[in-house]
Amino acid sequence: FEIQDCYFSAPSTTGTAAVEFWYVTNGKVSNCISDASRGGEGFLIAGSSNNVFINNTVVDNAKGFDIIQSSHSNTLIENTVTSSGGGYSLSGSDNSKLIGNIAADNPGSGFRLTECFNTTVVNNTSTGNTLFGFSLRDCTNNTISNNTCASNGYSGFSMSHSSNHNTLTENSAISNSANGFFIYGESSYNTFTSNIIAFNSDEGIDLSSSTSSNNTFFLNVFYDNGGANARDDGANNTWDDGASSGNYWDDYGGDGSYVISGGAGSQDRYPFEIVRPTIDTPDDLSYTEGTTGHSITWNPVATFPSSYRVLKNDTIVDSGVWNGSEIVIEVDGLPPGLHKYKLIVEDGFGNTANDIVFVSVVADSEGGPSIPREMVTLGVGIGAAAVVILLSYALYTKGR
Structure with a gap:
C-alpha cells in the first residue's frame, strides 16, 4: 500500500504521531507533510520492516522519524525534519538505509542510531541542531559516508558505548560548536578515511577515552580546528595506513612524523600536503x-x-x-x-x-555571404565559353 500527498495536523496535546506503523511491512509513504506543534512524532515506525519513506517533511513535531522495536530494512530517502525535538532516531534497527535526508535546526540531534547493525547512512545533511549532528551508540558494522555535518551545537559526529567496526568515509564535519568527531566509551576497531574536519570549536577528533582502541585514521583533512586537530588518549589507535598514506594537518611543520596530542603517544608517520587550486594558462x-x-x-x-x-x-x-x-x-x-x-x-x-x-x-573581410566553390567554378567555365564564342564570331566576321 502507499500513502502519498497528505497533510497532517493536530493539536499539540494529542501526543500521537502523524503516521504510525505498527507491525507493518512493504508500505510506502511519500510527499506528505506533518506540520503542527504536536506532542508526538511525525512518523512512528514500530516492529515494522521493508517500508519506504520518500520526500516527506516534518516541522515542529516532538520528533521527526522514530524507528523502534526491531524495525528492520526500512529505507528513508530525501526526507526533511526541521524544528522538531530530534531528526531521525533509529533504535534496534538493522539493515536500514538513510539516503539524502536533511535534519536542520532541531533542539536535539540530527541523526541518532542506537543498537543498529549494518545500517547505511549516505549523503545526508545535519545542520544547526542543538546536540550532535550524527550520534552512534552501541552500533556495529554500519557505513556512514558522504554526509555533511555543520554548525551543530555539540560535536558533529559522536560514537559511544561500544560502537565498533563502523566505517566513516568522505564525511564533512565543519564549524560544529565542540568536536568534529567525538569517540568515547569503548568504541573500537572503527575506520575513518577521507573525511574533512575543519573549523570546529574544539578538537577535530577527540578520542579522549582510554578504553577506545584499535581505530584507524588516514587520508583525512584537519584544518583550522579550535583545539588540537586530534587528541588520542586511547590505546593502539593508528593514524596512517601503515604503508604510505597519513592525514593532512594544517599545523604540520613539514618534517618527519606528525605527533598527535594526548596520552597515547600516537603519531602520523606519513602526513601529506594538500594541493591548493592551480590552473594552467591556455593561449589566447x-x-x-x-x-x-x-x-x-x-x-x-x-x-x-x-x-x-x-x-x-x-x-x-x-x-x-x-x-x-x-x-x-x-x-x-x-x-x-x-x-x-x-x-x-x-x-x-x-x-x-x-x-x-x-x-x-x-570581422569577415568579404562583407557578404560566401559563394560555394562549385558555383565559382561553374561561373568561370561559362565565362570562358562566352569569350571563345565572341572571338570566333569576330574572326568569322573579319574574314568576310
Missing part, C-alpha cells in the same frame, strides 16, 4: 567571424576541488560543481572584437585560483 584565441569549432580548455588541479565560475567580460556565463576534471567553454558565435574569459576555481576550504583568456574575433 583568435578566429574569423562566422567560423566554428572554437573553445577554451582549462585543466585546473586541487586536492579537494569544489566549484567553478566562468565570467565573460565580468559577467558569469557558467558555474557549477568542479570535480577535478577539465573545464571546457565553447566560444563560437561571438561578434567581432576582443572578449575576456575568466575562470575561477575554488576548493573545499575556500582557496581559489583564476586564469584569463582573451578571444579576438576578426
